[in-house]
Amino acid sequence: MGLFTELKDSISRATDRLFSAQEPKRIGIYGPPNAGKTTLANRIARDWTGDAVGAESHVPHETRRARRKENVEIERDGKTVTIDIVDTPGVTTKVDYEEFTDEMDEEDAIRRSREATEGVAEAMHWLREDVDGVIYVLDSAEDPITQVNTMLIGIVESRDLPVLIFANKTDLEESSVKRIEDAFPQHKTIPLSAKEGDNMDEVYDNIAEYFG
């Protein structure tokens, strides 16, 4: 290989590294339905960009398509971390349209359940192929030891992805952060209330540390 070609290759490799290091990391927000994923995504997006990611609701499967907020710049200790937030539908093994008929008519309930099933499938696919790190949101008032939570954390571990577990809804009386720490002791658990905005400084410190 000639000197010129070697030099060109070397510059090209250095440029590739430079640009890949600057590309925002895609951070998927995962967890079961109604854990507060969209509330957290909106809180982060509003704090750093002024815009929300999507609508929030108490009805399960309000988020039925993965939604991305790009180039969210989080500044901690003078350093800026840029991430793309991907808010995903809550993962579940079953979707029954009759669960929604109290809130809407049957036709809308069927449409909602169809969209939800497509969204869950899409979220699973993204987790295996398309995210660089995971924020796993759990409702700290609920039992975290479920098949879906164990499976999703297992995929994250098998892909060696950085993961932070957020014990959300600490504003609720029944909240138990320890129950979540005990369920997944191999990962860092950060308590927060995305709804009230409690403990968000620690949330941002850890996002910068884990995904920066």
Place this chain on the structure above:
Amino acid sequence: MPKATNADDSDAPDGVQIDLISGERMDGMATMEKIRMILDGVHDGNIVILEEGLTPDEESRLIEVTMAEISPDEFNGIEIETYPKSETRDSSLLGRIMGGDETEAKLTVIGPANQIETLHKDETLISALVSRN
């Protein structure tokens, strides 16, 4: 595996079929073959018990395919519970060299969501309450 009974068949016995699938049967099967076998059983209303469970990746694909097959008033998904790998097993270097991690069995129970009333797991027991519809 015996042929699954059809719920609409008037000659079918009034009961719930349980398919206990050995690890040996699953060996050498591709992921989609495993998933098809499981979901075909569940669609027929059977409870499927796997002697050796699925990997997290296979479970995620099972959920993905399940979602694609959900339809109103016909099939609304699955219930699934698994014993995770034992944490008390020898995970030392010697244990791994001796193949300890490779032979660990995981018991997995999968059934149709509309027939399993409850699927409860504790440290030593998976308990399923199944309705006959």
